[in-house]
Structure formats: structure tokens, C-alpha cells
Amino acid sequence: MTKKLTRTDVLPGTLDMLVLKTLTLAQMHGYGIAQHLQQVSRDVIQVEEGSLYPALQRMQLKGWITSEWGQSPTGRRARYYNLTTAGRKQLGIEVSDFQRAIEAIGRVLRPA
Amino acid sequence: MKPILDSIAVLIRRSTFRSRRAELDAELREEMQFHVDMLARANESGGMSADAARVAARRQFGNPTTLCEFSREQWSFGWLDALWQDVRYGVRSLIRTPSVTITALITLILAIGATATVVALLDATQLHPVALPDADRIVTISQTTATCTDCNNFSSGNYVSVRDARTVLQDVAFAQDWGVTVPGPSAATVAEGMTVTPNYSSVLGVTPMLGRSFTARDADASVNRPTVVVLSHRFWLRQFDGDPTVIGRSIALNDVPRTIIGVLRKNDGFPPDVDVFGPLHLAADAANDHKSTDGFVVGRLRPGATAADATRDISAIERRLARESPATNAGWRFVATPLTQYRTADVRQAVLLVVGAVAGVLLIACANVANLLLVRATAREREIAVRAALGAGRAQIARQLVIEGVVLSLTGGLLGIVLGAFGVTLLKRSVPADLASYLPGWAAMGVNVRVLLMMLGVSIAVGVGFSAFPAFRAARTDLTGALKQGARGSTVGRGLARVRTALVIGELALAVVLLSAAGLLVQSFTQLTAADTGVHPEHVLTMQLHLPATLDADAAVAYHEAVVHRVESIPGIRRAALIDKLPLSNSNNSNNFIPDSRPTLTLMQAPSARDEFITAGYFSVMGIPLVRGRDFNELDRDTAAHTVIINREFASRYWPNGDAIGHTIRTGYEGHDQYTIVGIVGNVRYAGADEPPRPEVYRRMNRRWDTDIAVQTSGGPAAMAHRVVAAIGSINPSVAITRVMTMDAMMARHYAFNRVIANGLAIFAGIALIIAAAGIYGVVSYSVGQRTQEIGLRMALGAGYGRIMGLILADGARVAVIGVVLGLIGAWFAGSALAFLLYGVAPRDPATFAGVALILGAVAIAASYFPARRAGRVDPVTALRYE
Numbered sequence: 001m002t003k004k005l006t007r008t009d010v011l012p013g014t015l016d017m018l019v020l021k022t023l024t025l026a027q028m029h030g031y032g033i034a035q036h037l038q039q040v041s042r043d044v045i046q047v048e049e050g051s052l053y054p055a056l057q058r059m060q061l062k063g064w065i066t067s068e069w070g071q072s073p074t075g076r077r078a079r080y081y082n083l084t085t086a087g088r089k090q091l092g093i094e095v096s097d098f099q100r101a102i103e104a105i106g107r108v109l110r111p112a
Numbered sequence: 113m114k115p116i117l118d119s120i121a122v123l124i125r126r127s128t129f130r131s132r133r134a135e136l137d138a139e140l141r142e143e144m145q146f147h148v149d150m151l152a153r154a155n156e157s158g159g160m161s162a163d164a165a166r167v168a169a170r171r172q173f174g175n176p177t178t179l180c181e182f183s184r185e186q187w188s189f190g191w192l193d194a195l196w197q198d199v200r201y202g203v204r205s206l207i208r209t210p211s212v213t214i215t216a217l218i219t220l221i222l223a224i225g226a227t228a229t230v231v232a233l234l235d236a237t238q239l240h241p242v243a244l245p246d247a248d249r250i251v252t253i254s255q256t257t258a259t260c261t262d263c264n265n266f267s268s269g270n271y272v273s274v275r276d277a278r279t280v281l282q283d284v285a286f287a288q289d290w291g292v293t294v295p296g297p298s299a300a301t302v303a304e305g306m307t308v309t310p311n312y313s314s315v316l317g318v319t320p321m322l323g324r325s326f327t328a329r330d331a332d333a334s335v336n337r338p339t340v341v342v343l344s345h346r347f348w349l350r351q352f353d354g355d356p357t358v359i360g361r362s363i364a365l366n367d368v369p370r371t372i373i374g375v376l377r378k379n380d381g382f383p384p385d386v387d388v389f390g391p392l393h394l395a396a397d398a399a400n401d402h403k404s405t406d407g408f409v410v411g412r413l414r415p416g417a418t419a420a421d422a423t424r425d426i427s428a429i430e431r432r433l434a435r436e437s438p439a440t441n442a443g444w445r446f447v448a449t450p451l452t453q454y455r456t457a458d459v460r461q462a463v464l465l466v467v468g469a470v471a472g473v474l475l476i477a478c479a480n481v482a483n484l485l486l487v488r489a490t491a492r493e494r495e496i497a498v499r500a501a502l503g504a505g506r507a508q509i510a511r512q513l514v515i516e517g518v519v520l521s522l523t524g525g526l527l528g529i530v531l532g533a534f535g536v537t538l539l540k541r542s543v544p545a546d547l548a549s550y551l552p553g554w555a556a557m558g559v560n561v562r563v564l565l566m567m568l569g570v571s572i573a574v575g576v577g578f579s580a581f582p583a584f585r586a587a588r589t590d591l592t593g594a595l596k597q598g599a600r601g602s603t604v605g606r607g608l609a610r611v612r613t614a615l616v617i618g619e620l621a622l623a624v625v626l627l628s629a630a631g632l633l634v635q636s637f638t639q640l641t642a643a644d645t646g647v648h649p650e651h652v653l654t655m656q657l658h659l660p661a662t663l664d665a666d667a668a669v670a671y672h673e674a675v676v677h678r679v680e681s682i683p684g685i686r687r688a689a690l691i692d693k694l695p696l697s698n699s700n701n702s703n704n705f706i707p708d709s710r711p712t713l714t715l716m717q718a719p720s721a722r723d724e725f726i727t728a729g730y731f732s733v734m735g736i737p738l739v740r741g742r743d744f745n746e747l748d749r750d751t752a753a754h755t756v757i758i759n760r761e762f763a764s765r766y767w768p769n770g771d772a773i774g775h776t777i778r779t780g781y782e783g784h785d786q787y788t789i790v791g792i793v794g795n796v797r798y799a800g801a802d803e804p805p806r807p808e809v810y811r812r813m814n815r816r817w818d819t820d821i822a823v824q825t826s827g828g829p830a831a832m833a834h835r836v837v838a839a840i841g842s843i844n845p846s847v848a849i850t851r852v853m854t855m856d857a858m859m860a861r862h863y864a865f866n867r868v869i870a871n872g873l874a875i876f877a878g879i880a881l882i883i884a885a886a887g888i889y890g891v892v893s894y895s896v897g898q899r900t901q902e903i904g905l906r907m908a909l910g911a912g913y914g915r916i917m918g919l920i921l922a923d924g925a926r927v928a929v930i931g932v933v934l935g936l937i938g939a940w941f942a943g944s945a946l947a948f949l950l951y952g953v954a955p956r957d958p959a960t961f962a963g964v965a966l967i968l969g970a971v972a973i974a975a976s977y978f979p980a981r982r983a984g985r986v987d988p989v990t991a992l993r994y995e
């Protein structure tokens with residue numbers, strides 16, 4: 001059994017990127033985003049609600065996502081988040097930065 | 113560019129979110145609830161019971177309140193919100209203690225109001241006297257000598273030399289005085305005029321509000337007299353009621369019609385007292401005249417140059433001119449002074465004195481409010497302890513208390529500024545307008561943007577100043593001690609009492625200094641007005657006559673005689689006489705005269721004497737004693753007679769061993785005019801009692817277009833004014849008659865400046881005294897409260913009402929004595945700062961000091977009386993039971 005990463009171990013600074021990527025698939029509410037990340041990462045990434053909601057507010061402030069109230073499949077009122085064009089552009093920037101960083105670390109770790 | 117736009121977008125969004133704060137909070141909560149419900153459902157479908165699922169979900173989710181806070185923090189202006197909260201809390205807590213708040217407010221309003229008036233005065237006369245946009249690029253150029261360092265004139269020949277030379281001055285303009293009479297509805301009036309070279313407005317950087325300014329063609333067309341004029345804003349309002357169609361219309365100045373081609377904007381005219389500008393044509397002979405110094409020169413510096421650079425350049429020119437023509441130019445120094453300093457030095461010392469005085473008042477007010485807040489903080493110990501126990505940090509508590517203080521001071525400041533504006537109006541009204549227009553910034557003095565900003569800074573500084581110490585002291589409260597029920601903290605109380613006493617002693621000392629200064633100035637003013645100026649006019653009425661320059665010389669002389677005859681024929685008039693310039697009229701006519709006892713002197717080396725032209729009877733009207741010889745009479749009418757009357761000072765200096773009568777003095781071009789002395793009169797202090805005696809020379813009135821007239825009436829000079837004016841007006845209606853006032857009024861007017869300063873300081877001293885008295889009252893009151901148990905004990909042991917009262921009064925007296933002694937020491941040192949304003953009283957006058965000590969002592973006793981009486985009335989039973 002792989003060691004369950006404790007809840008705070010999502011690679012720091014990547015939360016925004018992960019949320020933005022999630023929203024490229026469909027508009028989602030906060031719970032949905034957290035569930036999605038958990039499922040797709042096979043339980044490795046479990047977002048703390050304490051980080052998620054402030055991050056969502058921050059990204060709204062920066063204009064990367066917008067929100068609107070809608071109806072969930074179960075008929076409850078929920079807030080759904082959407083990606084904006086600015087958000088899409090930001091995602092592109094963050095992904096390329098991240099990949100560059102990973103590549104660099106990989107080079108360092110490769111056997112000499 | 114993009115990052116800036118992004119930041120602006122973020123800012124806008126942040127503000128929008130904040131404004132919908134309540135709504136968004138509710139939404140967040142709903143969103144959290146949804147998340148928790150979904151988690152619970154997931155748990156349920158995983159096999160837990162409904163309740164267990166809910167509990168697990170909530171535990172998983174965390175604290176929604178904290179989460180809401182964190183989320184909200186993302187878009188709220190953290191520090192701004194905290195500040196606003198502090199402000200609201202501060203206001204509520206100030207309202208809860210109305211007596212302290214109101215006392216503090218009144219103190220602050222008085223002190224800050226006085227400060228606002230003084231700051232407006234400082235701004236108008238020293239900091240920003242000239243309202244022109246590029247005032248710091250413009251300089252005035254003057255010729256000075258060792259004896260006349262603030263002379264402001266320049267000769268036309270020297271101007272041309274400076275203009276044609278290559279210097280750091282981009283352009284220089286020349287101007288000359290031009291006195292004009294203006295027709296009025298009932299009688300002619302007089303206006304200040306100046307003729308200026310066409311580049312004058314471009315040097316000053318001024319464009320007219322209406323019409324245009326002068327061109328070279330205007331100057332050429334105005335060879336003998338200006339044909340076109342530009343009006344100042346003030347004159348345009350006064351003469352034409354602000355009519356915008358004046359351009360192209362004609363106005364008769366000195367009885368000659370001139371076309372109006374321009375009107376200036378408000379405060380754009382320079383010098384500020386000039387009403388009318390005309391073009392000046394600099395003739396060839398003027399260009400070579402390096403001798404007469406009746407011109408006024410302004411210059412514009414090249415970008416990057418300073419006034420010092422300009423002085424250096426023109427000094428080189430001056431040295432060259434002195435070498436080439438020593439007769440006219442030796443001994444002069446050319447100097448360039450920035451326009452922003454124009455006439456500021458004249459009142460600088462006095463203004464700084466007033467600033468110092470008001471700073472003292474402000475300090476006293478701060479000490480008082482600090483005292484009030486210290487006591488209030490003690491009363492709030494429990495409240496602060498509770499806050500600290502709930503998690504507020506020391507810095508946070510102190511910050512909130514300081515903000516409370518600043519709210520108090522800003523409120524007091526705002527209201528104080530209103531008071532200050534009122535003070536400015538009072539100040540403006542207490543100085544006669546024509547004296548006031550001498551100072552450039554005076555007319556524009558008011559609570560403007562600069563003054564408001566400065567007062568805002570002062571208010572905040574005052575608020576921080578008086579609340580910092582109480583705030584930090586309160587924040588250091590011992591929590592457990594304060595939270596205990598009924599803790600009185602007697603040791604804490606005593607330490608507090610010591611601080612408060614120290615503050616009050618400081619207040620008293622400052623009040624002593626202010627009172628002494630005020631006392632000295634008031635005494636000085638009284639002495640000044642009572643001093644002997646050498647004239648003893650009884651029921652004398654005076655006025656100024658301005659003949660239009662169109663009258664020729666003979667007509668002017670004939671007019672003078674007609675006036676004297678006409679006025680003397682009015683019933684109720686005893687005698688009338690003319691003089692070029694009356695005493696105390698702020699004029700400076702002087703000339704050099706070579707006495708025959710020193711025949712070898714040249715005119716430049718000869719003594720300078722006051723030079724006046726009079727008609728017969730002047731000495732008798734003004735009550736000037738005739739010491740030897742005679743007054744002018746019919747014999748002297750003949751201009752060939754060349755007779756002169758001198759004063760005692762001149763006679764005793766140059767003919768000490770004998771009679772000056774019959775001797776001669778010479779003046780005029782190269783000393784070729786000789787006059788015989790026929791009379792000696794007493795000395796007159798033409799510039800006021802504080803001037804030392806100087807030689808004076810009187811000659812027979814000849815052609816003068818401006819002259820003063822002194823009329824001796826048999827009683828009630830003010831009532832005769834109308835008739836005299838009408839009589840003179842009937843001889844020639846185009847003669848302007850101005851400054852109609854009795855000689856007594858004129859003497860009072862001369863000392864208006866001293867009077868204003870003395871009054872101002874007296875007001876400040878009064879305010880300081882009231883505030884200090886309140887301070888003593890507060891401290892003694894508090895100490896009585898603290899010592900209630902002790903008093904009860906003493907009474908129980910047999911002390912009577914009188915003994916207790918004496919005890920408390922002694923407390924107050926002790927504070928007063930220390931304060932007064934310290935204050936007198938301070939006043940001793942401060943005396944030298946006042947010396948320049950004092951007349952007839954020493955800066956360390958012991959009588960004044962004694963008087964001040966007595967007054968303050970009496971006030972201190974009076975302020976301690978009521979608390980002392982309260983102490984005496986303490987009921988020992990309740991006092992001893994008092995916890």
C-alpha cells in the first residue's frame with residue numbers, strides 16, 4: 001500500500017494549476033473539484049478544504065475563474081465555477097513552468 | 113502596461129466583493145454547508161449511519177467559521193478593515209465618557225484653532241507669499257549698500273547694463289512707480305500704478321485673464337505717457353464691478369484717457385499692491401542714467417540656474433561699472449533675490465515669534481488631553497484586561513487606543529480649523545488694508561489646501577502625541593490584578609499621579625512663559641503709543657492730496673495756496689498747513705545736505721537728513737516747538753530767498769558751539785543749491801517713537817503733486833472732515849483726496865502691527881491660562897479621589913474641615929510653585945527672543961515676572977479650591993468603608 005500522503009502534502013504552489021486544469025473539463029462546484037482531484041490522482045492528492053476555498057476566492061479575485069449558482073444533480077443549490085480566458089492563459093503559463101521545473105529536477109536526479 | 117491593468121482589475125474586483133460582503137458571506141456559508149452535506153452523503157453510502165456520517169463529515173471538513181474567515185480574507189482589505197473597526201470602537205468608547213471627551217474636544221478646538229490661524233499666517237507671509245506659478249524661477253534685482261541692506265531699487269542705466277550682458281538671466285524687465293488719480297463717482301481717488309517694459313509679463317510668466325499684455329509697439333507709442341493700460345484684478349473689481357467688456361474702453365488716469373487692453377487674473381499682479389500697469393519706454397538718456405535709483409527690476413533665471421548664480425553674474429557687472437564710473441556706481445552691491453522671499457524678511461521675526469507662542473499653546477493642550485486620557489485609561493483597566501484575555505495583543509490594544517486618540521484630535525482639528533478660518537478673518541480685519549497690501553501673500557491669506565494639509569498633519573501628530581504614552585501604559589496592564597474585583601491599585605495610582613503632576617507642572621511653566629511674553633508686549637505697546645514723537649497735535653485732521661500730473665508747476669503752487677486759504681476760511685478751523693509727508697505716514701524722504709561747517713564734504717559724503725517741504729504754520733499746527741529763529745513767512749515766498757529751517761539734532765551736531773542761524777547748507781546737483789538757516793525747531797520722530805533722532809530739514813513748499821495737509825480745528829476734527837473735503841474738492845475736483853483721518857488715528861494706525869502681535873499673544877496666553885487652570889483642577893480633583901480613605905482617616909482622628917482643605921490646597925500650591933519657578937526660568941531665557949519687539953520695557957522686567965507669578969498663583973489656588981472643599985466635606989464613615 002502506497003503511503004497515503006498527508007492532507008497537506010499536495011505539492012505546494014500547484015493547487016491553483018490543478019484546480020484550473022480540473023475546470024477545463026467541465027464547470028464544477030468545490031466538492032466536485034476536490035472529488036475529481038482525489039479520484040484522478042488515485043487518492044494521492046487530497047485537497048484540504050481549508051486550502052481549496054480560499055484558493056477559489058483568490059482565483060476569482062484574480063479573474064481566472066467565475067462562479068454562478070446552479071442546481072446540482074441532486075436538486076440542491078450549489079456554486080459552480082468556470083474557467084475564463086484569462087484563466088486558460090494562466091493555466092498554460094503554470095503548466096509550462098511546472099514542466100520546466102520537473103525537467104530540471106529530473107536532470108539533477110538522473111544518475112550521472 | 114498589462115500588469116498595471118491587471119492590478120487595477122484586481123482592485124476593482126476587491127472593492128466590489130467588499131461592498132457585497134454580507135451577501136458573499138452568506139453564499140460562502142451555503143457553499144460550505146453543501147460541501148459538508150455531500151461529504152456526509154458519501155460517508156453514508158460508505159456504510160455509516162446518518163448521524164455518524166454527519167459527524168465524520170464535519171470533522172473532515174474543519175471549522176467552517178475559520179474557513180469563511182480565511183476565504184474572506186482573500187479579498188478584504190485586511191488592514192483597512194482593522195483600522196475601520198478600531199475607529200468605530202474608538203468612537204463608541206469616546207461617546208461613553210462624554211465629560212472627558214467634551215473637555216478634551218474643547219481644549220483641542222481652541223488650541224488647534226489658534227494653530228490654524230497662525231499656520232495660515234505663516235503660509236501667506238513666509239512659505240508661499242507669491243502665488244505666481246514659477247515664482248522660484250524669478251528674482252528681483254536690487255542695489256544695496258552697507259547701510260541699506262533691504263533697499264529694493266535699481267537704476268535704469270544699471271538695468272540696461274545687466275540686460276545687455278550675457279548672464280544666467282534669461283530675461284530682465286524694468287518697472288517704475290506711476291502714481292495716478294482715478295475719477296470716482298463723488299471724488300477722485302488714487303491708485304498705485306507702475307510703468308513696465310513690454311517683457312514684464314513674460315518674465316513673471318503671467319498672461320492676462322482678459323485681453324492682452326504690452327508689446328514693443330505699445331511702449332514706443334507711450335514715450336511721454338502710457339496710452340494703454342492693463343488692470344489688476346482687484347482694481348477691475350473695484351472700478352468696473354468685474355464687467356467683462358472693459359477691454360477697449362477708456363479710463364481717465366491723471367486726467368488723460370487711456371485705453372484698457374487687459375485685465376489680470378486674481379493674485380497675478382506683482383507687486384501685489386499695484387492697481388494699474390502701463391508700458392514703459394526706456395529712453396536713451398534713461399539708458400545712461402546710472403544714478404537715480406527709482407526702478408524695480410525682475411528677472412527670469414535660465415533653467416537650472418539659481419539666484420546665487422545670478423548674483424554672481426551681476427556682481428561682475430557691478431564691479432566693471434564701479435571701475436568705469438565710480439562717481440555713480442562706487443559703493444553699491446548688486447544682489448538677486450528669489451521672488452518667493454520678496455518682503456518676507458520684514459515680518460519674519462514677528463511671525464516666527466507667533467508660531468513659537470502657538471506651539472506653546474498646542475503643547476499645553478496636548479499635556480492636558482494626555483492627562484485626561486491617562487485618567488480615563490485607568491478607569492478602563494478592566495475593559496482592556498478583558499480584551500487582552502480574549503486574545504488581543506499588546507500592540508493591537510495600544511494601536512486601538514492611539515487611533516481613538518487620533519479620532520479625537522481629528523474631530524477637534526476639523527472644528528478647530530473652522531475656528532481658525534474665523535481667526536484669519538479677524539486678523540485680516542485688524543490690519544488696515546493699505547498696510548496689508550504691502551505684504552505679498554496677505555490678501556490671499558486663508559485656510560487653503562496647503563494649510564489644510566499642514567493642519568491635518570498637525571492634528572494627527574497631536575493625536576498620536578497625547579495618546580501614545582497613555583496607550584502604551586494601558587496596554588501594559590497587569591491582567592490578573594485588573595480583573596480582580598474591586599482592584600484599586602493604589603501603587604499604580606501613585607505612579608500615575610506623579611506622571612500627571614509632572615504634566616501639569618509642564619503646562620504651568622509654558623503658561624508662565626506665554627503670559628510673560630504677552631505682558632511684555634502689551635506694556636511695550638502702551639509705552640510706544642504714549643511716547644513722545646516730537647509732535648503734539650491738538651484736534652488735528654489730516655488728509656492726502658493727489659494732483660493730476662497735468663497741472664503744471666505754477667498751477668500746482670497756486671493750488672496749494674488756494675487750498676490753505678480756502679480751508680482756513682471755514683469756521684471752526686484755526687490753521688491749515690501743507691507738508692510733503694506727515695510724520696508716521698510710512699514715508700522716507702531724505703536727502704544729503706552739506707553744512708557750511710564742513711565745506712570739504714562731497715554730496716555723497718554729506719550727512720543724510722529728512723527732507724520735508726512745508727507751508728508756513730506747519731509747526732504751529734503740529735505742535736512742534738520753535739526753538740530759535742522764525743517760521744517761514746511772506747518773505748520766503750520769493751523762490752530766490754532760499755531759506756531753510758532745521759531741527760535741533762542737525763544744529764547740535766554740526767554747529768555745536770554756536771548759533772546755527774545764519775549759517776548755510778548746500779544740496780542739489782553737486783551741492784550747488786545753497787540755503788540759509790532761519791529757524792531751528794524741535795526734533796520729530798517721523799518714523800515713530802522707536803527711532804533715534806536724526807537731522808531734519810524743512811524747505812518752503814514748491815511744486816509737489818502729492819502733499820499731505822494738516823488742519824487744526826478748534827474741536828472735534830472728525831466732525832469737520834466732510835466740510836474740509838468738500839471745500840478742497842470745490843477748488844479742483846480732479847484732485848484726489850485720500851486717507852482722511854485725525855492725527856490721533858494716524859498715530860494709532862502706525863502701531864497697528866505691534867498692536868496685532870500684542871493682542872495675539874495676549875489671546876494665546878489667555879487660552880493657555882484657561883487650559884492650565886483646567887489641568888490643575890483635574891489633577892487635584894483626582895488626587896482627592898485617590899486619597900479619600902486617607903482623608904476619612906484623618907477626619908476620624910480629629911482633623912477639621914479647615915485642616916483638610918489646607919492639606920489639599922497645599923498640594924495645589926506645591927504644584928503651582930514648581931511650575932511657576934520653572935516657567936520663570938524659561939521666560940528668562942525666552943526674553944531675548946522678544947527683545948526686537950520691545951520698546952520701553954526690558955525683556956527681563958522683574959515687575960512683569962512678579963505679576964505673572966502672582967496671577968498664576970492665584971489661578972492655581974482658585975483651581976484647587978473646589979476639590980479642596982470637596983475633600984473637606986468627605987464623610988469619614990463612608991470614606992473608610994470605601995473600597
